[in-house]
Amino acid sequence: MRSTLDSIFKVGFGVSLGVLSGSSEEGVAFARAFDNASEQVLHRFLDPFWKAKRLLNFSSEAAMKRWLRTINAFIYAVIDRKIEQMGRDQQEFAKKEDILSRFLLERERDPGCFDNKYIRDIILNFVIAGRDTTAGTLSWFLYVLCRNQAVQDRIAEEVRAAATGGRDVGAQELVACLTEDAIGKMHYLHAALTETLRLYPAVPVDVKCCFSDDTLPDGYAVNKGDMVNYQPFPMGRMEFLWGADAEEFRPERWLDGDGIFVTESPFKFTAFQAGPRVCLGKEFAYRQMKIFAAVLLSMYRFEMWDADATVGYRAMLTLKMDRPLYVRASLRR
């Protein structure tokens, strides 16, 4: 979680947060407030009195106000720092490629098109979309790999072949070898991550609300205000979609006879949504998860601390484990 938060801030907003290293106290406080506030948003679905508590500034809703103050102060400070940078050197700033810089440049061209509050919401949207999803998927990935040691070994071999031509190198050199080209050759790793998402989709249920009366493609009528959801978690385990071995973790199902990854229709493999609202960060997510997995698996072999332990899930917006995942890592060489 800490490293995916650092990474979304670096790539998305051009800011080094330092939460993983613990070097930024504000960053750590922001991460904590963000986690607490996300959990409280979910509790609101279960607590019929949350609005009254907010009005009376009481209990969890009083805490929520404190967390929101921390979150807002941090994000507005990031925006202010960027605006200051832009004021110092316009030409240099125009070369920046992160999302926040692009939004600020757009506002320079068309003043008044959006305010800082709008930009704050964009940033938080990206943090929500891009942090827990990849962090959670990597945890499930580690869990299924601990139970499938042969898959772990095959990924380690593939990474070494694609990145260094089979040479044993240290972590620093391996990271330097993880080019776009090398990552693109890791078909088995891509398949193993996709298979993890089939069984443990980061967004297990996706809920929508109808804005107007409509008819679904199968003829079912829905009315304005109705809630409609699709459910990637059960869909990923349906035998009529995936065959009799639907419950099995089998990365090979995603590969053709030459070991090349073959994608499925997003209407069948729904972990990233489908159609116009498909996940905007899908490619980024795969790249990030492949880099993490490549470095960790080529260096270490992972086993469950307690070989017989199983992990369940918690009912949250994203698919979380119901307990910490205790693993033992041993050097591969």
Ligand code: HEM
């Ligand atoms: C395993 C990783 C991920 C999964 C499974 C995933 C899944 C999804 C899903 C299911 C949606 C649709 C939500 C809806 O119906 O409104 C979505 C939307 C989105 N995702 Fe991801 N996501 C992942 C990673 C990321 C990352 C890393 C980023 C950012 C870099 C990101 C950015 C977004 C954005 C901006 C949207 C909103 C798109 C829109 O509303 O048009 N996602 N994602």
